[in-house]
Amino acid sequence: MHAEPRLIEVRKNVLKQNDVVARSLRDRFRAAGVFVVSLVSSPGSGKTAFLEKILTLLRSNYRVAALVGDLATENDALRLARSKAPVRQITTGTLCHLEAAMVQNALEEEEWDINRLDFLFIENVGNLVCPSSYDLGEDLRIVLISVTEGEDKPLKYPTIFNSADVAVVTKIDLAAAVEFSWETAYKNIQSVRPGMQVFKLSAKTGEGMEEQLNFLGARLSQLRQSAVV
């Protein structure tokens, strides 16, 4: 069992290379004036439902597009096509996370001009561990956690909460049915990431979506203003 140090060394190289690609992506996004949001969560937390809703709502006022990562299927891209926003699927095979180079390749193969976008969303593979170490050049990383998963997830997966910028509690319409405690969940998030902004919403009922829209709109304005100065 002496392979572990070698594995760690190779992993470090992969991460370093990923950071280089992520940096160049970030420069490109910044130059294009597009605000890039990535979504991480465990499988079934409602990333795709959230994305379908937010793309549909944002489309009234903004130019939006999405890249969605998945091991095997193109189901998410088909679901998201209902939002009428341009969506491209990235299939990762057996890899448990997206890497910056996959985002780069997807953008090259796609005919989108990112200069014509306001928001680009990147939905990562459903996984609360692997995506945390891979920078994708995004401006904002949102970690989603559904009320059905239990309030202890931030304590059990602290790294992903630390790598994210804001947290979104999803499926809030089911909170009573699963006896979800907002106070406990909020306290647990704050204990692993003090000061983290936490939203709650339901893509199904629409509760909390307007607040989310306003938040993202404000972040885009900030980005544009900082670019002007």
Place this chain on the structure above:
Amino acid sequence: MHAEPRLIEVRKNVLKQNDVVARSLRDRFRAAGVFVVSLVSSPGSGKTAFLEKILTLLRSNYRVAALVGDLATENDALRLARSKAPVRQITTGTLCHLEAAMVQNALEEEEWDINRLDFLFIENVGNLVCPSSYDLGEDLRIVLISVTEGEDKPLKYPTIFNSADVAVVTKIDLAAAVEFSWETAYKNIQSVRPGMQVFKLSAKTGEGMEEQLNFLGARLSQLRQSAVV
């Protein structure tokens, strides 16, 4: 970006070493006459709730113990202590799966005599990707999926369904609230793993637990009979 072939090669070595340890664990389990069940699922699917319930129920007639894998916390071991069964936590740090060597080490550090056990449960880290490649020497691998995660999970994570022996649909008491379709979920499981036996249950209401107890009891009897012959 030339590190990937090296990474794959090192990964193959790690997997090969894992298989060697898993084989020796399996021999040891077989010699001890203990039936070993591992649980895999995404975070929040209800592995720990299922385990607490099944340990409590099995304890009336069998000698049981559990190993539980987690990145950071010992919460699961504390929750499972309520079942009054001996439970040991394995903390994996940032690793997204258990490895056979971790199981081996945990058994060595622990004073349990596996020769005195009927069932040993191993709860893997909550992850639908990484655990699929790591044999832990178990007799039965159960993949759990909750009704709240959506029926498409088998299609999106086919490898883990292929590496598992049976599937358990959890939180069936919430099926109506989330408009879960048993037919669709069952069909999706069968399409990635034809013939797979699928159970449904609720650790909360107890629905389906007796069927699960009978199934595990029968599998233990089979194991003991095959050892006699």
